[in-house]
Amino acid sequence: NIQSSSNNNGEKPVYAGFDNGYDGLASPVSVSNGNVVPSIGDAEELVGVYLFRINETFILDSQSKYILPMFCPIIDIERYGSIEKYFLSIDNFGNAQRSYRLRTEETFLPAGKVFIRESDRLVGETSWSDIAANETNEFNLGQDPDLQYIENIQLNSRR
Incomplete structure (x- = not known):
């Protein structure tokens, strides 16, 4: 259009x-x-x-x-929560990062600013460099308030 x-x-x-x-x-x-x-x-x-x-x-x-209509690439995109974990001996809690993995099979994606929408709601924006066809790009948009984690630590000792 x-x-x-x-x-x-x-x-x-x-x-x-x-x-x-x-x-x-x-x-x-x-x-x-x-x-x-x-x-x-x-x-x-x-x-x-x-x-x-x-x-x-x-x-x-x-x-x-x-x-003008440039192109309409077919993009495979996967949303997931990522947690950066260090081993500590105390309980831990927080929010996971809102992360995405995308891949286009046949289309080159030029560098630029991208707005991410989910269910017609703007959830963030990011910039990426050129992405070649069949290349995977992973990025995150910061902490996801909808995805929380709680970690309970139990120490076991053997003698």
Whole structure:
């Protein structure tokens, strides 16, 4: 989808969906001010460069934005709690770290800032470096208030 928004008149963003009625191009969408949002075709990647078919020239109003669809990678992601443990002879308690392990089978993920959502709730943000296809990346977002642990220590001695 292409998203177009303008900050001049407080309009909500306009989305132009992709359909097959325009030879692979998105159908034109009219904005309430009478302008037509250009039709944008699906992205094609060539050595990390993304190409888009556009049916007409863009006319950008001041303070307007166009967000183009880059790619939609399939990501395997696993959430787990991690505890860093040192052996002590006293009882211990605390919160586990909210940790994630992700992997993409076929897609390179470029470096950048990432926002993590769970059940439509923002749980944190992180930055990562470039991640190659089939590479595993692990990161954590700090202590998870929902995941607590209690450790009871029992010393046994043998003589």
